[in-house]
Amino acid sequence: MKVLMNQVLIEMKLFYREPISVFWTFVFPAVLMIMIGWFFEGNVTQTKLYILDEDQSNKSSQLIDLLKEASELKVKVLERKEFESKKKDNRGELILFIHKGFQEKINSKQTGELTFYHNLAYGRSGESGIAVFYQLLPSLVRKLTRYSVPLNIQKVNLGEKGKLLRYIDFLCPGIIAMSVMSTSLFGVGIAITSYREKGQLRRFALTPLRKPVFILAHIIHRYFVVLLQALSLILLAYMFFDLKFYGSIFSFLIVITVGLVTFISMGFMVASRARKSETAAAIANLLFFPMLLLGGVYFPLDNIPEVFRPAVKLLPLANLTETLRQVIFYGQPFYQLTDEILAQLAVMLVCFAVSVKAFRWE
Amino acid sequence: MPAITVKNLSKRYGSLQAVDNISFEIERGEIFGFLGPNGAGKTTTLEIMEGLRKGDEGTILIDGKQLSRDYQEIKEIIGVQLQSTSIYNKIKVWEALKLFGSYYRHSLSLEHMLDLLSLQEKRNSYVERLSGGQQQRLSLGLALINDPRIIFLDEPSAGIDPQARHNLWAIIRQMKEENRTVVLTTHYMEEAQELCDRVAIMDKGRIIDMDAPQTLIRKQNLKSSIQFLVSDHLDISSLKNLEGVCDLKIVNKNATLFSDHPVKTLSSLMDLSRKKSFRVDQIVLKEPNLEDLFLELTGRGLRE
Ligand SMILES: Nc1ncnc2c1ncn2[C@@H]1O[C@H](COP(=O)(O)OP(=O)(O)OP(=O)(O)O)[C@@H](O)[C@H]1O
């Protein structure tokens, strides 16, 4: 135990004596987040509009065609089943519901009924879609009805009131997860291999110091470094972009701790045998990029085919991104996320076991 | 029970037989030296005994314990200075000593080590800022920090100044006095002759001879040599008949006499010069040393 503490202390001292590693750990991710945050702030893309046509009439398909012409909207017509699931698991998509009898009512000079389902929790995209619709409304009405019969439009909010998930709120957990992954994977991986490359671990092999203790000490040391990085990024997002933090700090700490230790163990696994830092970097990249692409950092994972989704969500980065989002934005307590946390712990244990088994001093 | 027993040890690197079936025992309290040219296999042999590398064949007992089985226990009682030790660059001298001390059940105090190594002034320096000799001393410190019973030193005097070398020799002798066992390698003949109770001469992975330095020299019947400058008009045959001379060589004015009894030869040489009144200048008497022995054994110099 004392040996472990000692070792942790030394590793920490060594870390802070290398300004370059401090830069990569703290300054670079901060700059990255600010840049991406600004870059995407106020960047309005095409709004997706899903439509369920219950009427299946000339008038309703005419309406759909008219909406398809609007360049601000990207229209997709849903089946009944898709509609239900989109309504239930809504991620801010705007849904237009064309009620049965739409054509009949218009033809008999009554008001045709339409309902918008939007999600205030994802505010902006839905709101802007509706705004586009209202802009189009006069011409729609003119084209649909010769008599300028008004349409009866209702709005139904699917999300919680008052919570607006802006892009930065979506992005921030992803950026944090990505940063901690890259500093863990590359930081640990390259640091350890370069020690080995320079023969600086060889001397330890002659002492009674045991491999698991050495590895654990490194993990603990890195844990504090990377935790500090995560906290500073949160603080930064809070100061610059007014990040909303609805969850509890405690749950946040649990989720981030599990994620961090997983990535650090993974970094160790990468470094456990490699004799050259280039090898370690290559292996780390091999793990990093697939996880990044499938990590849900920059865009939601909803576009991935249903069959793969559960597996993809267990990838450590996707897992951490999602659990962080759940905790930070949706205010979920950690015990609602036990499946995700257990999955992460399993990956961690595998990585740690492989590291201990495979580790060599020279 | 000997401190170290090595039986039929072999080690191969690809097609190169780095260690070729060697066996020896090292007694407790002995200073044992390995001598041999570069690439002879000294470091390989030492590092296998230290448990750092694995031999292909053979058994090794350290303090009566099987190296392959009780390595964790053996680590507590051995101290190792590698041929080149590198540890973390940005660690300070005192931190390194303290850190390595913390790994052992029993270790010596930091102050004691700093004094012993004459590194007090450098205690707060980063390891990367130390001079080569200072680093060498620190790595000696790491070898001694656990108060080891058996000490392996791979070229401990490489790159250190004369003062530090005498300091090192004093430390090694002190170790012997305390009945510790020291195994070292060196390229310096004086060092081996001065320090070692026994030496093993290695060449191409084999031990070609092993004994006390003086015994080795005597066994090979090596001659002392007397070198001097002579004047031109000298009758060579008169030198040849001097007492004890078995061979002689004259190149220009440099004469070398090889002798079984250098003292007798010398006095008869003096007599001769007085009688025949010729001058003998710059006399040097050279006792045979390990260098000569090595030359005799292999036909090559030690540093080749
Ligand atoms: N890891 C290795 N892989 C391949 N060959 C090696 C390795 N280590 C040593 N050798 C070779 O084994 C031979 C013995 O090397 P070793 O280091 O034991 O020599 P040495 O007697 O210590 O020499 P020196 O006086 O130069 O230190 C050399 O020819 C060396 O090239």
Ligand SMILES: [Mg+2]
């Ligand atoms: Mg060597």
